[in-house]
Amino acid sequence: MAATNSNSENVQKPSFETFQLFSSTASGFGIFDDPAQQAPSIPPPPCVEVLPSEVHSSVKHSVESVNLDGITLLKGRVNTQQVFGLSNSDLVPGKYEGGLKLWEGSLDLIKALRCDIKSGLISFGGKRVLELGCGHGLPGIFALFEGAAAVHFQDFNAEVLRCLTIPNLNSNLSNKSHPLSSNLTNCDKIDVHFYAGDWNEVDKLLPYVATHVEDNQNAGYDFILMAETVYSINSLQNLYNLIKKCLRHPDGTLYFAAKKYYFGVGGGTRRFLSVVEKDGVMASSLVAEITDGSSNVREVWRLKPKIWRKEKANPCGFKEAKSSIDDSSIAKAP
Template structure:
C-alpha cells in the first residue's frame, strides 16, 4: 500500500529536529516499491538511529512482519519515536508503550544503546523461525542522517554487518554527502565499506534543493 507515505506525519517535540534524510529515504523506498524492486511484506526491518522513526513506520505500514527501532537515547524512543508511531497508527492498532510489543500489524520493538554493543540486544529477536527461511538478521536496515560523525563510522558499519541478513539483506542509507565540521558524510562511510570489501553500494538518488548540503540515498548489499 504505497499510499501510506502520505499518512506519515512527524509528531513535533521541541527541538528534536526532523532531518531531511528521513523524507528522502521514504521517497526512494516508495519509488522502489512502486517499481517492483523491493517489498516489505513479511520482512524484518531495523531502523538505526531512528529519531522520529518515519522510515520504520513506513515499512510497518507496508506490511513488514517486524520493525525494530534503535536510538542511542531511551528518552528519544519514549518521547519522540513511540508518540510518532502512535500518531501514524491511529485507528489501526492499540497504543504502544515503551515496553515494546506487538501491534495489530507486526512485532514492534524499541532498543536504546550504543552501536558498539546494541547488537547483543537486537540479534536475539531476529533468530530463524519455521516460517522464515532466510536465516538470522534483518531483511532491511534503514538509516537516515547517521553518518555525520567520523568517529562512529566504523562501529556503525560493524553493527550493520552483524545485523544485516546474509546473503540477501539490503541497507538503505540517506545522508548528506559531507557534514562540514564533524568529518562525516556518505563518502567517508562508503570508504569504510569499500575498504572492507564485503558489500557493494549503488547511488539511488541525489537531492540538491539549494537549501542544504547535497543529500544522497544509497543502497548497499552483500557481494
C-alpha cells in the same frame, strides 16, 4: 546539519558516479582528521530495551502532518529543553545526538523506498526491518504500513524513544486517514521493539542478530534503514560493524540517506562508503541525489552483500559474482 524545509527540490541520479577513498591526513576536515586533537570520549549510556509503556507522559508531545507525494505521516514535536535540558542544540557528543529533530534525510529515504516499491525492486511484506538512529522513526513506520512483519527501532538515547519515537508511532497507528491504520492499532500488539544504546554494544539486545538465533539461516534483518547517521567520522566503523552483524545474508538490504559531506564534523556519505569499500564485502548503488540549490547535496544509497560463488577452475577459492543490479534501472526519488 539543517532541519527539514519545504523548498522545492530537484532529484537527479548521475549516469556514472565515482569517488576517491579518503585518507586520514589529507581530507581537509580539520581537527577531526587528527585523533590526538579530538576531545576525550564520553562513556555512552547503557544499552536498554525501552518498553511502549515507558512513554514520558509529562513531556508535551504535539504532532503535525507530513505529506510525501500522496502519503501522509505524522511527525511529533517535543521540546529539547524539557527532555534534555538543552536549548537550540543539534548535537552534544555522548549525551544527545540530534534525535528530536526531523532531518531531511528521513523524508528523502521514504521517497526513495516508495519509488523502489513501485518499481518492483523491493517489498516490505512479511520482512524484518531495523531502523538505526531512528529519532521520529518515520522510515520504520512507513515500512510497517507497507506490511513489514517486524520493525525494530534503535536510537542512541532512551529519552528519544520514550518522548518521541513511541508517541509518534502510536499517533500514526491511530491516524484513521491511513489505509492500514485499522489493522495496526497499538505498538503493544505488533512485533515492534525499541532499543537504546551505542552502536558498539546494542547488538547484544537485538533479537535477530545471528548470535541470538539458533538457526543462522534465519538470522538477521531483511532491511536496515537509516537517515543522517553517518555525520561523524568517529562512529562510522562501529556503525558499519553493527550493520554487518545485523543484516541478513545473502539477501539483506541496507538503505541509507545522508548528506554528501557534513562540514565541521567530518562525516558524510563518501566517508562512510570509503569504510564499506575498504572492507570489500558489500556492493553499493546510488539511488538518488537531491539538490535544492541552497543546502548541501543529499544522497540515498542502497547496499547489499556481494554474492560469491565457487569458481570451477579453482574449487578451493571463491570469485565475486557480477551484481544483478543495473544502475540504469534504479528508481529516482521524486
